Amino acid sequence: MANSLDTFAQSKLAELEAGHLRRRLAETLREDGIWVSRGGRRLLSFSCNDYLNLTHHPKVKAAAAEAVARYGAGAGASRLITGNHPLFAELEARLAQLKQAEAACVFGSGYLANAGIIPTLVGPDDLLLVDELAHACLWAGAQLSRGRVEKFRHNDVAHVRAVLAEQRAAHDHALIVTDGVFSMDGDLAPLDELAALAQEYEAWLMSDDAHGLGVLGGGRGSSFLSGKKSAVDLQMGTLSKAIGSYGGYLCASAPVIDLIKTRARTLVYSTGLPPASAAAALTALDIIEAEPELAASPVAKAQAFTRAANLPLAQSTIVPIVLGEATAALEASEMLACEGFLVMAIRPPTVPAGTARLRLAFTAGHPDEEIARLAQIVRERLPGRQAR
Numbered sequence: 171m172a173n174s175l176d177t178f179a180q181s182k183l184a185e186l187e188a189g190h191l192r193r194r195l196a197e198t199l200r201e202d203g204i205w206v207s208r209g210g211r212r213l214l215s216f217s218c219n220d221y222l223n224l225t226h227h228p229k230v231k232a233a234a235a236e237a238v239a240r241y242g243a244g245a246g247a248s249r250l251i252t253g254n255h256p257l258f259a260e261l262e263a264r265l266a267q268l269k270q271a272e273a274a275c276v277f278g279s280g281y282l283a284n285a286g287i288i289p290t291l292v293g294p295d296d297l298l299l300v301d302e303l304a305h306a307c308l309w310a311g312a313q314l315s316r317g318r319v320e321k322f323r324h325n326d327v328a329h330v331r332a333v334l335a336e337q338r339a340a341h342d343h344a345l346i347v348t349d350g351v352f353s354m355d356g357d358l359a360p361l362d363e364l365a366a367l368a369q370e371y372e373a374w375l376m377s378d379d380a381h382g383l384g385v386l387g388g389g390r391g392s393s394f395l396s397g398k399k400s401a402v403d404l405q406m407g408t409l410s411k412a413i414g415s416y417g418g419y420l421c422a423s424a425p426v427i428d429l430i431k432t433r434a435r436t437l438v439y440s441t442g443l444p445p446a447s448a449a450a451a452l453t454a455l456d457i458i459e460a461e462p463e464l465a466a467s468p469v470a471k472a473q474a475f476t477r478a479a480n481l482p483l484a485q486s487t488i489v490p491i492v493l494g495e496a497t498a499a500l501e502a503s504e505m506l507a508c509e510g511f512l513v514m515a516i517r518p519p520t521v522p523a524g525t526a527r528l529r530l531a532f533t534a535g536h537p538d539e540e541i542a543r544l545a546q547i548v549r550e551r552l553p554g555r556q557a558r
């Protein structure tokens with residue numbers, strides 16, 4: 171007889187299956203930065219966040235391999251015990267310099283960074299204002315903080331102002347939290363306007379730049395779009411996307427970073443990043459700094475695609491094609507796979523109900539003629555589709 175735990179799991183799965191929301195892991199072999207094999211098919215991937223194809227860059231791979239040979243496969247302990255490899259200080263200095271911040275802290279992943287940073291800075295007497303489309307791990311951090319969490323309408327600065335006007339005075343501190351580049355929509359946060367509001371209401375501003383580092387603002391990220399740094403107090407991001415490695419980071423003032431290193435639970439109670447991930451990230455940063463045309467290339471490719479497909483001009487490497495129901499997104503994804511393209515369907519709860527979509531991520535290595543062919547298929551076979 172099935173026990174109640176199995177019964178629970180089975181009924182939950184049946185419910186998700188009925189709503190076309192059950193997910194399955196597909197084994198995928200990434201051959202290089204763009205081609206993948208899965209399910210017996212070789213596909214050109216528009217679903218990797220490896221925007222500069224650095225996961226497979228010979229110098230990045232060599233740096234990781236050499237670090238494994240010299241330092242071993244893992245960090246061995248939390249950074250506060252014995253896991254603080256000397257490469258981390260070098261990586262943090264490089265990140266702080268790139269982001270024009272006083273200091274930086276590297277975490278095991280971007281998710282761990284957000285789950286650690288927010289509860290360290292915000293507590294039960296504080297106010298959090300979070301964009302409704304902010305990444306799931308920012309919401310996780312917000313919930314762990316036990317502060318008062320207010321969701322604001324996507325990129326709606328007037329709504330942020332209204333919430334601050336009404337609630338700021340009743341709280342000790344206030345933190346505004348947003349993605350710099352929205353991961354499923356590819357649009358950009360109004361960082362300068364949010365920074366001005368933060369200053370006016372004595373609030374702090376945090377931006378998650380997972381999809382900006384390496385590809386926007388000359389490689390410095392979305393806080394540098396205007397050429398000079400937006401007043402973002404907490405610049406968080408990941409080493410797992412354009413950097414092609416693994417790990418998360420925060421760049422901020424020296425006292426804030428000292429506090430994070432003393433108190434962030436996902437740093438204190440989690441094993442340090444493998445040294446090889448830091449070595450790979452350092453080499454990737456060298457490449458990005460040495461080759462500014464490389465950093466500009468993925469957004470240029472995304473824009474070439476949106477022009478050819480009659481979609482609104484891409485603002486980042488990410489282009490959504492919103493189709494509505496989960497089934498429509500799954501069918502469109504399969505249609506593109508038959509044409510040789512891997513474009514994953516994104517369904518709720520990753521995106522709001524009724525906005526299931528294809529999400530395309532453009533990388534430096536995508537051949538222009540394949541981008542043109544994909545645009546033609548989208549124009550002819552997914553007509554009338556508007557990006558958000």
Ligand SMILES: *Cc1c(COP(=O)(O)O)cnc(C)c1O
Pocket residue numbers: 279280281282305307349353378380381408409410417418
């Ligand atoms: C991917 C992503 C993260 C998580 O980063 P990892 O290093 O993969 O854990 C955080 N925020 C945003 C916006 C992301 O897209």
